[in-house]
Amino acid sequence: MGSSADPLSSFFGKPLAVVNVGLAAFAESMEEQNIAVVDVDWQPPPADVPRLVRTKSGVMIDEANAEAVRRIMSGRPAIVGLGVARDVIPGMTDNMILHAGPPITWERMCGPTRGAVMGALVYEGLAETPEDSAAMVERGEIVFDPCHHHHAVGPMAGVVSPSMPVWIVENLEYGNRAYCTLNEGLGKVLRYGAYGEEVYKRLHWMADDLYPTLADAVELSGPIDLRGMIAQALHMGDECHNRNRAGTSLLLRALGPSLARTCADQERLAQVIEFIDKNDHFFLNLSMPAGKAMLEPAERIEGSTIITVMARNGTDFGIRLAGDPDRWFIAPAGVVEGLYLPGFTAEDANPDIGDSTITETAGFGGFAMAAAPAIASFIGGTAQDAINTTREMYEICFAEHEHFSIPALEFRGTPVGMDVRLIRETGILPKLNTGIAHKTPGIGMVGAGVLRAPEQCFIDAFEAVKSW
Amino acid sequence: MGSSADPLSSFFGKPLAVVNVGLAAFAESMEEQNIAVVDVDWQPPPADVPRLVRTKSGVMIDEANAEAVRRIMSGRPAIVGLGVARDVIPGMTDNMILHAGPPITWERMCGPTRGAVMGALVYEGLAETPEDSAAMVERGEIVFDPCHHHHAVGPMAGVVSPSMPVWIVENLEYGNRAYCTLNEGLGKVLRYGAYGEEVYKRLHWMADDLYPTLADAVELSGPIDLRGMIAQALHMGDECHNRNRAGTSLLLRALGPSLARTCADQERLAQVIEFIDKNDHFFLNLSMPAGKAMLEPAERIEGSTIITVMARNGTDFGIRLAGDPDRWFIAPAGVVEGLYLPGFTAEDANPDIGDSTITETAGFGGFAMAAAPAIASFIGGTAQDAINTTREMYEICFAEHEHFSIPALEFRGTPVGMDVRLIRETGILPKLNTGIAHKTPGIGMVGAGVLRAPEQCFIDAFEAVKSW
Numbered sequence: 001m002g003s004s005a006d007p008l009s010s011f012f013g014k015p016l017a018v019v020n021v022g023l024a025a026f027a028e029s030m031e032e033q034n035i036a037v038v039d040v041d042w043q044p045p046p047a048d049v050p051r052l053v054r055t056k057s058g059v060m061i062d063e064a065n066a067e068a069v070r071r072i073m074s075g076r077p078a079i080v081g082l083g084v085a086r087d088v089i090p091g092m093t094d095n096m097i098l099h100a101g102p103p104i105t106w107e108r109m110c111g112p113t114r115g116a117v118m119g120a121l122v123y124e125g126l127a128e129t130p131e132d133s134a135a136m137v138e139r140g141e142i143v144f145d146p147c148h149h150h151h152a153v154g155p156m157a158g159v160v161s162p163s164m165p166v167w168i169v170e171n172l173e174y175g176n177r178a179y180c181t182l183n184e185g186l187g188k189v190l191r192y193g194a195y196g197e198e199v200y201k202r203l204h205w206m207a208d209d210l211y212p213t214l215a216d217a218v219e220l221s222g223p224i225d226l227r228g229m230i231a232q233a234l235h236m237g238d239e240c241h242n243r244n245r246a247g248t249s250l251l252l253r254a255l256g257p258s259l260a261r262t263c264a265d266q267e268r269l270a271q272v273i274e275f276i277d278k279n280d281h282f283f284l285n286l287s288m289p290a291g292k293a294m295l296e297p298a299e300r301i302e303g304s305t306i307i308t309v310m311a312r313n314g315t316d317f318g319i320r321l322a323g324d325p326d327r328w329f330i331a332p333a334g335v336v337e338g339l340y341l342p343g344f345t346a347e348d349a350n351p352d353i354g355d356s357t358i359t360e361t362a363g364f365g366g367f368a369m370a371a372a373p374a375i376a377s378f379i380g381g382t383a384q385d386a387i388n389t390t391r392e393m394y395e396i397c398f399a400e401h402e403h404f405s406i407p408a409l410e411f412r413g414t415p416v417g418m419d420v421r422l423i424r425e426t427g428i429l430p431k432l433n434t435g436i437a438h439k440t441p442g443i444g445m446v447g448a449g450v451l452r453a454p455e456q457c458f459i460d461a462f463e464a465v466k467s468w
Numbered sequence: 469m470g471s472s473a474d475p476l477s478s479f480f481g482k483p484l485a486v487v488n489v490g491l492a493a494f495a496e497s498m499e500e501q502n503i504a505v506v507d508v509d510w511q512p513p514p515a516d517v518p519r520l521v522r523t524k525s526g527v528m529i530d531e532a533n534a535e536a537v538r539r540i541m542s543g544r545p546a547i548v549g550l551g552v553a554r555d556v557i558p559g560m561t562d563n564m565i566l567h568a569g570p571p572i573t574w575e576r577m578c579g580p581t582r583g584a585v586m587g588a589l590v591y592e593g594l595a596e597t598p599e600d601s602a603a604m605v606e607r608g609e610i611v612f613d614p615c616h617h618h619h620a621v622g623p624m625a626g627v628v629s630p631s632m633p634v635w636i637v638e639n640l641e642y643g644n645r646a647y648c649t650l651n652e653g654l655g656k657v658l659r660y661g662a663y664g665e666e667v668y669k670r671l672h673w674m675a676d677d678l679y680p681t682l683a684d685a686v687e688l689s690g691p692i693d694l695r696g697m698i699a700q701a702l703h704m705g706d707e708c709h710n711r712n713r714a715g716t717s718l719l720l721r722a723l724g725p726s727l728a729r730t731c732a733d734q735e736r737l738a739q740v741i742e743f744i745d746k747n748d749h750f751f752l753n754l755s756m757p758a759g760k761a762m763l764e765p766a767e768r769i770e771g772s773t774i775i776t777v778m779a780r781n782g783t784d785f786g787i788r789l790a791g792d793p794d795r796w797f798i799a800p801a802g803v804v805e806g807l808y809l810p811g812f813t814a815e816d817a818n819p820d821i822g823d824s825t826i827t828e829t830a831g832f833g834g835f836a837m838a839a840a841p842a843i844a845s846f847i848g849g850t851a852q853d854a855i856n857t858t859r860e861m862y863e864i865c866f867a868e869h870e871h872f873s874i875p876a877l878e879f880r881g882t883p884v885g886m887d888v889r890l891i892r893e894t895g896i897l898p899k900l901n902t903g904i905a906h907k908t909p910g911i912g913m914v915g916a917g918v919l920r921a922p923e924q925c926f927i928d929a930f931e932a933v934k935s936w
Binding site: 235252256258260261269374382383408 | 705713717722725731735737742875
């Protein structure tokens with residue numbers, strides 16, 4: 001019992017924090033005395049990276065980037081309604097399936113994306129079995145397109161099929177809209193590549209009961225401010241990517257009164273509340289389109305080297321720049337270092353997957369991890385790792401967010417606006433946190449963890465900027 | 469724009485934290501460089517404080533305290549129902565008013581407690597006006613008693629009158645129960661000493677609509693675990709005393725399904741949800757009786773120097789020890805240092821008031837402030853102050869909580885079980901955070917802030933222990 005102070009901290013009357021640059025053994029000796037140590041793995045930046053100041057066409061890049069982050073930060077994303085994908089997502093057709101990440105063919109698709117496509121076609125009633133789905137795809141009857149090509153974002157496999165209900169998020173400042181499906185929960189769910197009766201049944205309940213109930217409530221309530229909700233959630237231990245317990249709670253509080261006023265079926269209302277309450281990730285599918293809606297107004301600013309898209313399809317990792325938003329820069333998707341659910345190991349893991357890195361791109365998610373020390377219990381690592389991650393990401397971001405702040409860093413704004421120049425100059429790669437899907441179609445979630453974005457796509461993007 | 473690193477931290481590649489012992493000017497110089505500095509105001513402990521190991525009657529105090537904190541930590545408080553004060557609070561009579569803190573007469577009562585008593589008697593229909601209330605009291609028609617003498621706790625003035633609805637919280641491990649009114653919100657509310665039509669109208673709606681709606685929901689849901697909810701809230705930026713946004717959110721999530729199933733009146737349900745949603749302090753009146761329910765089983769452990777009650781009536785500050793729980797040790801209530809609502813200043817403030825320090829006593833509240841850096845915006849100070857407060861409180865607590873932890877401190881258990889011996893030996897006084905009431909009856913809340921408990925009651929309690 002009794003409080004356990006280390007002798008050195010007792011002497012000082014306060015706990016010590018130590019920064020160690022040099023021999024790791026010294027840090028270990030401090031750690032043995034229970035003193036917090038940040039061990040600095042310092043290395044010189046790549047020597048051959050020039051500072052890009054002005055494009056060949058004469059645009060001052062700093063000015064372009066300042067305008068880009070101004071637009072990103074001034075965005076006001078709000079839930080304005082729900083709809084069915086085929087009715088509301090621009091360019092969506094009856095034989096189209098959207099997926100996360102950069103474009104990809106069926107042949108190169110990873111297991112979980114294949115699994116989600118196979119499940120979605122059964123859910124749609126277009127195929128009888130997952131095997132029939134695969135046959136349909138192989139006969140060329142299905143068109144694939146990235147969510148990002150349709151103002152949409154999808155977590156993990158990110159599969160959106162025509163009859164799925166989606167959130168409609170509008171950036172009230174700029175008028176652009178973004179779309180995302182409703183979150184199914186964790187475990188054996190379509191977005192992690194799972195299929196089967198349990199998955200279809202849940203998706204049908206979501207379309208038949210959850211969707212109309214939420215749609216009626218939002219129609220009565222009017223626009224629901226998501227920027228404010230994310231800002232609050234960041235003060236409540238979420239980073240709004242892999243920790244959304246606060247966001248989910250705040251959403252339920254915001255929807256509660258209009259849910260009560262619009263849903264006369266007491267049992268259905270109770271089930272809707274229970275479904276949301278039992279899924280702390282429910283808000284993810286709102287923080288993502290909120291991020292997308294905030295980022296799109298920065299696209300097509302000539303000369304801006306800010307990254308407006310960062311997404312993975314489980315095979316490839318891709319980014320797009322504000323100054324040239326139609327071009328993907330692609331590298332192989334990375335391997336996630338993480339915590340695994342009982343019965344699974346790193347052997348089962350598919351490479352990095354999903355559009356959810358839109359959160360980091362928009363200045364929260366992994367970049368705001370210092371706001372969410374409790375995330376360590378989901379993705380591994382320590383609270384100090386979370387603080388260090390955010391501090392490091394400031395080095396590759398062009399700005400600090402005016403509306404999203406981190407109490408533990410004395411309310412410093414979150415790092416926002418990844419600048420491909422800073423990534424190259426510092427040699428620091430974006431750090432992401434993510435769920436982990438099983439590599440085999442049909443299984444689902446196996447864990448969660450962290451990783452760095454792959455370097456090659458930033459090298460290629462930087463080279464491309466030189467030619468602007 | 470661009471990230472703003474200080475030169476020293478840039479050199480180290482990581483931000484620095486510095487502990488300064490000595491000249492304050494050195495710390496100021498670091499602060500000018502935006503480096504976090506903890507300035508240690510070190511002083512030797514009081515030299516004349518002996519270590520008390522064994523009571524005269526032969527009890528080993530450490531053993532007694534170990535049993536006390538074991539009981540406190542193993543408590544499992546849960547909402548088991550709601551009831552009307554006169555029906556459910558033991559010893560409550562029709563002419564009795566309970567109040568916060570140690571016993572006090574009308575003559576010595578502070579303004580806000582007087583205001584709350586005056587308002588409560590009008591609300592009860594026993595008086596026509598606040599002035600009539602005062603006359604009734606002066607004629608000796610009302611009996612006053614501390615909430616703590618009836619297994620109850622009350623925030624601020626802490627007034628409980630016979631017809632008020634109360635939460636019933638049971639410690640499922642030990643079978644004891646604790647009671648608390650429902651939280652009214654902030655501003656012009658009875659517990660801050662306000663009275664008037666607006667106050668009575670709200671209290672009547674709470675008794676007529678809110679109370680039966682919640683009571684029906686709890687009856688259907690069965691016991692609602694509060695220990696788990698507090699543990700979660702501590703991972704979501706609450707400390708569960710002056711920040712209860714997460715706790716309030718989690719409560720609404722837990723109650724939601726049974727509220728939906730039991731309340732057929734859609735408009736009433738919507739208003740109940742709105743009332744809770746608009747009051748982030750709603751959970752305070754549950755974290756308090758949860759604390760009380762956890763602490764009571766530690767009472768009457770012979771030789772235990774753990775503090776089981778710490779409470780203020782706005783005039784006096786009082787504590788009680790586990791080893792002698794019928795005796796109050798009392799000192800004058802302190803002055804709060806805080807943030808004021810527009811139009812008010814420190815001139816308007818009543819001294820420290822309320823039973824809400826039961827939260828610190830039970831190992832959360834101000835003692836868990838490191839979990840709630842965002843509280844700075846409500847009570848003043850910085851996130852670093854919040855961390856420092858928790859670190860300091862470990863020095864005067866006998867244990868670290870097994871169920872309540874602080875992610876930012878790498879999930880270290882919260883400091884729990886204030887030991888009056890450690891308070892005397894270290895010279896460190898408990899640090900509290902609190903709301904601030906106007907000193908004049910009838911007005912209400914004027915701010916919130918922090919202060920230390922007054923030293924004299926700990927000196928007296930320590931002297932008393934010597935004679936055990």
